[in-house]
Amino acid sequence: MDKLNEILQKRFGHATFRAGQQEIIEQIIEKKDVIAILPTGMGKSLLYQLPAYLMEGTVVIVSPLLSLMQDQVEQLKILGEKRVIAINSFLSFQEKEMAIRRLADYKFIFTSPEMLQNEQFNLALRKLSIAYVVADEAHCISQWGFDFRPDYLRISTWLQSIGSVNVLALTATATAEVVDDIKKTLQMNAPFEYIHSLDRPAIAYEMIEVDNQQQKMKWILGRVTSTEGPGIIYTQSRKKTETYAAALREQGISVGFYHAKMEQSDRILIQQQFQQGQLEWICATNAFGMGIHKDNIRQIIHDHIPTSIAGYMQEVGRAARDGKQAIASLLYTPTDVEQTFYVTMQDFPEEQDIQIAYQSSYSDIEQAETTTRILTYWKERLNEHETIELFKDIKQKKWQDIQKFYTMIRNDICIRQQLLHYFDQRLIEKPYYCCSKCKMEAANILQKRTEEKNSQEELNWKKRLNILLPT
Known part of the structure; x- marks a missing residue:
């Protein structure tokens, strides 16, 4: 397809396709349903952007996070595409009304699963000729739909309401079970599946057992102040993101914190500062990371046992997008399994909640x-x-996922091998720097800190506005 290569070069500035990209794009142009599983940094955005220029109609992209949508909109605008918009809560009432009235003017429409339930927006969408629908970060259907964001499951009904349209599902990680959830929810008909190896040879894995939380803090301070970033420190507690950031800032590290309870404008500011190199480190909950376009992240540190292997792979996959060596380090104590399960269950419906919900109106x-x-x-x-039985099963599965992770880090088997096995993939070749089970020395990977980094000064309101609203 000469036309494909022409658009690739002229519009996107790439000389060649990466592995799998051309095959996937050809299937989309042939109006086939497609599931594409490619690691972070493999160019998933191109898969839905390029075919749009060879097909009539609008592309609707369903995205999980506001910050991710805004970032994708900006990336398209940088490429010269003006017919792009995100319909979400960032827009004022008047802006949303105007955007919906002008919906036919846009080639790319980004939105959330929740917004798809808006009647006015839906009526406007039904009047459009839709080329195809994209489910970005499609693993969220399975990860969030059943017990956190049910509007992900409502996508199925929405797809039926807009008539026959093809779907592209994109994600960096998915087990066979998650792929089945994606197929069912997105009403996919014999989809073409492209599954790339999830191995990231440039990321080495380091698992470290400590005795208590104080040792975790001491280790993190020592690592960050003595070695080069950029890096992300993942923790489960919003308070800890701020505690780590304050302690590191006292040591002269340019660092910010990020969690879901922050104002949206502050989250965007922190994300942009990190991407632009104004911050070297971010202390964050798992709310941070999706859609981050930063190629040179050298370290990912977890201070806890993640809720699942899939979630862990999503988070560490943000490192080494440039192909250069990086390291993912995880600190844990024997009691972290119970702590992770407790955190996971905080908003989880108990049997009593379910009984009350069925016997009462929510106003009571x-x-x-x-x-x-x-x-x-x-x-x-x-x-x-x-419903009670459903949530018993979900609860049991979450506990099993946490136990699988704990078993993985406690046994003597290669971490990389176990991560791939979870996704039914085989490790073909171990890189030189593999994991702490393979006698890897982290000191040989990490670069020593060569200069004193000053802590990030508080931005005045003019600087904040310039970052949030660039001219």
Whole structure:
């Protein structure tokens, strides 16, 4: 397809396709449903952007995060595409009204699963000729849909409402079970599946057992102040993101913190500062990272046992996008398994919550927002007993996922080999720097800190505006 290469070079500035890109794009142009599983940094955005220029109609991209949408919109604008918009809560009422009235003017429309339930927006979408629908970060359907964001599951009904349209599902990680969830929810018909090896040879894995939280803090301070970043420190606690950042800032590190309870404008500011190199380190919950375009991340540090191997692979996969050596380090104590399960279950509906939801109207009771949202969805579809059994199964699976991770880091088997095995893939060749189970010396990977880095000064309001609203 000469036309493909012409567009690739002229519009996107690339001389050749990466592995799998051309095959996937050809299937999209042939109007086939497609599931593409490629590691972070393999050019997933090109897969939905390029075919749009060879097909009539609008492309609707369903994305999980506001910051990710905004970043993708900006990336397209940098490439010279003006017919792009994100329909989300960033827009004021008046901006949203105008955007919906002018929806036919856009080639790329980014939105969220929740926004797809907006009646006015839906009516406008039905009047369009839709080339195809993209589910970006499609693993969120399975990871979040059943017990956190039920509007991901409602995508199935939405697809039926807009008529026959092909779907492209993109993600960096997915087990066979997750792929099945994606196929069912997105109403896919015999999709073409492209699954790239999830191995990232440039990322070495380091697992370190410590005795307590104080040792974790001491280790993190020692590592960050003595070695070069950029890097991300992942923790489960919003408070800890701020505690780590404050301690590192006192040591002269340019660092910021990031979590879901921050103002959206502050989160965007921190994300942009990190991407532009104004911050060397970010201390964050798992709310940070999706869609980050930063090629030179050298370190990922976890101070806890993640809730799943899939989630861990998503987070460490943000390192080494430039192909140069990086290291993913994980600190844990024997009690971290229980702590991770406790954190995971905080907003999880218990049997009593479910019974109350079925016996009362929501105006009569007080429940966590997440609990109310998810039980409203299942109450419309299952009876009380079925819902109780569903959440027992989900709870058991979450516990098993955490236990699988703990088993992986405690045994003597190569970490890289076990990570790939979880996704039914085989390790073909071990890199020179593999993992701490393979006698790897982290000191041989890390670059010593060569200069004193001053802590990031507080930005005044003019500087903040310049970053948020570039001219």
